[in-house]
Amino acid sequence: MSGLDRRAVVAELLHEPADCPGGPLLVVTGLGSTTYDAGAAGDRPENFYLWGAMGGAAMIGLGVALAQPERRVLVLTGDGEALMGMGALSTVAARAPNNLSMVVMDNGQFGETGHQASHTSLGTDLAAVAAACGWKTTMTVTTMADIATLRQRLRHEVIFAVVKISTAEVPRFLPPRDAAALSVRFRAALGIPAD
Amino acid sequence: MTAPPWQDGVYAALKTAGVKQIAYVPDAGHSRLIELAHADNDMHVVVCTTEEEGVALAAGAHLGGQRACLLMQSSGVGNTINMIGLPTTMRAGFLTLITMRGEWGEFNGWQVPMGQATETVLTAMGVHVKRADSKEDVVDMVAASAYLAFNSAIPVAVLFSQRLIGAKVFVKPEGE
Numbered sequence: 001m002s003g004l005d006r007r008a009v010v011a012e013l014l015h016e017p018a019d020c021p022g023g024p025l026l027v028v029t030g031l032g033s034t035t036y037d038a039g040a041a042g043d044r045p046e047n048f049y050l051w052g053a054m055g056g057a058a059m060i061g062l063g064v065a066l067a068q069p070e071r072r073v074l075v076l077t078g079d080g081e082a083l084m085g086m087g088a089l090s091t092v093a094a095r096a097p098n099n100l101s102m103v104v105m106d107n108g109q110f111g112e113t114g115h116q117a118s119h120t121s122l123g124t125d126l127a128a129v130a131a132a133c134g135w136k137t138t139m140t141v142t143t144m145a146d147i148a149t150l151r152q153r154l155r156h157e158v159i160f161a162v163v164k165i166s167t168a169e170v171p172r173f174l175p176p177r178d179a180a181a182l183s184v185r186f187r188a189a190l191g192i193p194a195d
Numbered sequence: 196m197t198a199p200p201w202q203d204g205v206y207a208a209l210k211t212a213g214v215k216q217i218a219y220v221p222d223a224g225h226s227r228l229i230e231l232a233h234a235d236n237d238m239h240v241v242v243c244t245t246e247e248e249g250v251a252l253a254a255g256a257h258l259g260g261q262r263a264c265l266l267m268q269s270s271g272v273g274n275t276i277n278m279i280g281l282p283t284t285m286r287a288g289f290l291t292l293i294t295m296r297g298e299w300g301e302f303n304g305w306q307v308p309m310g311q312a313t314e315t316v317l318t319a320m321g322v323h324v325k326r327a328d329s330k331e332d333v334v335d336m337v338a339a340s341a342y343l344a345f346n347s348a349i350p351v352a353v354l355f356s357q358r359l360i361g362a363k364v365f366v367k368p369e370g371e
Binding site for chain 1: 215
């Protein structure tokens with residue numbers, strides 16, 4: 001089966017999250033497997049996991065990035081979630097924050113709901129879409145060696161990357177899902193006083 | 196000297212409430228607020244391709260410690276239905292200002308179904324709905340709604356009635 005191991009990819013991308021300008025990397029994941037991947041890589045307060053709000057990951061990331069211009073933000077999502085919020089690729093590029101990168105874990109299918117083929121295996125190239133929307137640096141990554149490079153780059157540059165991953169199922173890992181609790185700890189990690 | 200438009204008072208109320216991010220899908224009824232936002236160096240302004248993006252942006256702003264407001268028209272409310280549950284799930288304050296179509300003197304019947312359903316849909320999703328019918332009320336209503344939203348951590352919508360903003364004129368009446 002072709003494609004990278006998703007857990008190995010995310011473990012590498014999120015390795016040493018404190019090794020990042022301005023403070024530990026802030027991560028917003030998309031509904032579905034990227035939430036499990038990020039949790040499996042190590043639950044931390046600077047992770048905000050979507051368990052719903054499909055299509056919203058990129059825009060949530062933009063809201064964080066605008067509010068925290070000194071910090072680096074990574075939106076880590078899947079092809080299905082990115083497709084649902086495809087307009088946001090245009091909106092984020094139009095606003096052009098200098099502290100937000102996005103990684104789409106692309107297995108070409110809706111893995112959570114029965115492995116139906118997604119649009120990325122039916123002709124849509126999300127890296128090309130992002131480039132057409134105005135993202136200056138886009139790439140498609142297919143090797144672990146390039147993932148190691150991507151880990152460094154997305155903490156210093158504005159990158160839109162599609163990572164081609166295997167369709168193989170991995171053990172489900174369930175990070176916390178209380179959105180209010182996740183919000184409180186995320187804000188606390190940023191030093192925002194509780195209301 | 197003519198009095199400044201009531202929209203200037205609304206913008207001042209947003210500033211007083213500490214709003215730092217404004218998302219919008221354009222509407223003629225919001226054009227003054229949008230101009231004021233773009234002219235304000237202390238405001239992050241985000242034009243969205245669809246209204247649900249603005250709801251998600253506001254959630255991110257909350258995570259990052261800022262307050263946001265979404266400007267949209269009533270037809271856009273239908274585009275937000277799933278996403279507008281997000282502030283409730285996160286227990287985050289959320290404010291949206293909505294210009295109404297499909298009610299007072301509407302010319303375009305395509306705006307009517309969503310305009311008639313706007314308040315029902317918002318209420319069904321747990322959003323607290325206030326309605327401004329006159330320019331005498333609207334500034335206080337926005338100020339109080341922002342205070343409610345951000346201090347009680349709930350989603351609040353203020354509807355600007357079509358009578359307040361004026362129905363869109365497509366054709367001049369005969370005789371003019």
